[in-house]
Amino acid sequence: MLGDVNLRDWDACSDIYCRRCLEPVFRPGQKLDEDGICLPCRYADSFDQIxxxxxxxxxxxxxxxxxxxxxxxxxxxxxxxxxxxxxxxxxxxxxxxxxxxxxxxxxxxxxxxxxxxxxxxxxxxxxxxxxxxxxxxxxxxxxxxxxxxxxxxxxxxxxxxxxxxxxxxxxxxxxxxxxxxxxxxxxxxxxxxxxxxxxxxxxxxxxxxxxxxxxxxxxxxxxxxxxxxxxxxxxxxxxxxxxxxxxxxxxMKDFNDIANTDHARKHGFFPREGKDAEPSYTGSLNPYESVDEDFVHVNQYLKSVKLGFGKVIQQVSVQIRYGTITREQGIGLVLKYDGKIAPELIDAFCAYLEISREEFQKVEDRIRNKNIWRLNNEAEWEHKYLPRQDDGGQT
Ligand SMILES: [Zn+2]
Missing domain, CATH: 3.40.50.620 (HUPs)
Structure with missing residues (x-):
């Protein structure tokens, strides 16, 4: 049932991340063009012509x-x-x-x-x-x-x-x-x-x-x-x-996470606060996203195990595309927070589903994409294709 784990040989790819933002080719369906640019970036480029x-x-x-x-x-x-x-x-x-x-x-x-x-x-x-x-x-x-x-x-x-x-x-x-x-x-x-x-x-x-x-x-x-x-x-x-x-x-030209967050700020929205808003706790940068429940972060974590990217990559890619951060800053945030999650959130998820941590771990081990993750000398899983500042990106 887990046949859709992505087993491509990523070594053969000339670009793993969009050269403009940081959208990864790991995302099912994501294709970079001959210049190494993703579709959302090209779509944003076309805004002035629309x-x-x-x-x-x-x-x-x-x-x-x-x-x-x-x-x-x-x-x-x-x-x-x-x-x-x-x-x-x-x-x-x-x-x-x-x-x-x-x-x-x-x-x-x-x-x-x-x-x-x-x-x-x-x-x-x-x-x-x-x-x-x-x-x-x-x-x-x-x-x-x-x-x-x-x-x-x-x-x-x-x-x-x-x-x-x-x-x-x-x-x-x-x-x-x-x-x-x-x-x-x-x-x-x-x-x-x-x-x-x-x-x-x-x-x-x-x-x-x-x-x-x-x-x-x-x-x-x-x-x-x-x-x-x-x-x-x-x-x-x-x-x-x-x-x-x-x-x-x-x-709408400006229907995106950045503009919608600004809009929410002005209309009485209640964002995440305190620990619940910490990127190291949730694996998410924007406290105005995913406010109504916490298990979505577990899902993003599992996505990272299976596909090699989490929520932060998507969030910084939007910000880079719209010029609110540089690609270099985005890479820094990805290295720090993408795919992260607090163990308490996994514990709460297991408690809700009435499963043990061992059962959770078994699922995690089963979906771990070995074409993207490898064990390092400390027996920790290490991402083989993390973005680098010198990867030929355009800033
Ligand atoms: Zn892009």
Whole structure:
């Protein structure tokens, strides 16, 4: 089941990291062009040539179309976690497009959710939105997370399914004609899936959803009647209802982590604080990201074990691309924090899933990518391809 561990011979690659930012070729689907530059950097290069007025016009047309199609109290639906991106999406959609959005939150079980996440959702509601919660059974939720982790080292496989399912299913059930997602992962960080435009229907092919069907979960012994919030309506059903799904990020020049963080700061957002905001504790630089639960950091750590890169690489790459730090500074941050995690977070994750640290270690050992990691003389795992200041990057 772990056949997707990336076993390429990276020695044969002329460039491991984008010469402009630090996006690695380890990311599934990431390709550098003949000059060693990644797609998100090339996309950012093209910003001055993009006709943003035309895109804005297109977005307004989509909004007007949704208003015409709408048969109920809502014109569009936005899946929200209480995070910075969903805060911005909700305000843009209502205040700039004049749409009547329903916000939908597929909430984490109480054991997993943070107080901070709840405060951010309250902040959103206080701005005058209707918010609907979907709370799948915590028992099934945990069981599926445990399967996702032990079988694939990817606990988010089921939770992301619930996240997308709850959005699409609610839009279909309530006949809401438009679903608005935030960033297009293909353009934002060069992910294999997504699309090169505004259409978000390709979400079904996301790696994290692994095919997006419930058959796998039934095969794992989860009864069908427990999978209501994991069973995404078929494409045909969505098409027949005229449901359109778009990435708002495609239409906005400044829809990125930096601008969305600034926006959150100005709109009452509660970031991580104290130890919870320490990059050495979380393996993440931005206290305005991933505020609603902590296990996401365990996922990023496992990604680093399996694919050779964590969250910090993605974060510094955005910052380098938009000129808020230099590539040299980015390399320094990657060497210091990428793939790091506090043992307490792994302990909390094991306690929640009711597994031992030994079981966790077994999964970690199983997915360790030996083409990227090697044991050093101190019997510690060492990354073979860490970025270097003299790697030919452009500053
Ligand atoms: Zn790049």
């Amino acid at each position: 006709d943003w007025a035309a895109r804005k016009h297109q977005l307004h047309q989509i909004a007007e179309n949704a208003k015409r199609q709408s048969v109920g109290p809502y014109d569009c639906l936005i899946g929200v976690s209480g995070g910075k991106d969903s805060l911005r999406q909700a305000l843009v959609v209502r205040d700039q497009l004049g749409l009547r959005p329903l916000l939908l939150c597929c909430s984490y079980p109480p054991e997993q959710a943070t107080e901070r996440g709840a405060r951010n959702l309250s902040n959103l509601v206080r701005k005058g939105f209707d918010l609907q919660f979907v709370s799948p059974s915590p028992t099934t939720w945990k069981e599926m997370m445990r399967i996702g982790f032990t079988m694939h080292a990817q606990w988010t496989r089921s939770t992301e399914l619930a996240l997308f399912c709850s959005v699409v299913k609610t839009a279909v059930t309530m006949r809401i004609p438009l679903v608005i997602l935030g960033e297009n992962p293909a353009l934002a960080f060069g992910a294999r899936t997504g699309s090169s435009g505004s259409d978000a229907e390709g979400f079904r092919q996301y790696d994290t959803l692994a095919g997006s069907g419930i058959d796998y979960w039934q095969d794992q012994g989860i009864p069908r009647n427990k999978l209501i919030w994991y069973d995404i309506p078929d494409t045909d059903v969505c098409r027949d209802l005229g449901l359109q799904m778009i990435y708002l990020g495609y239409f």
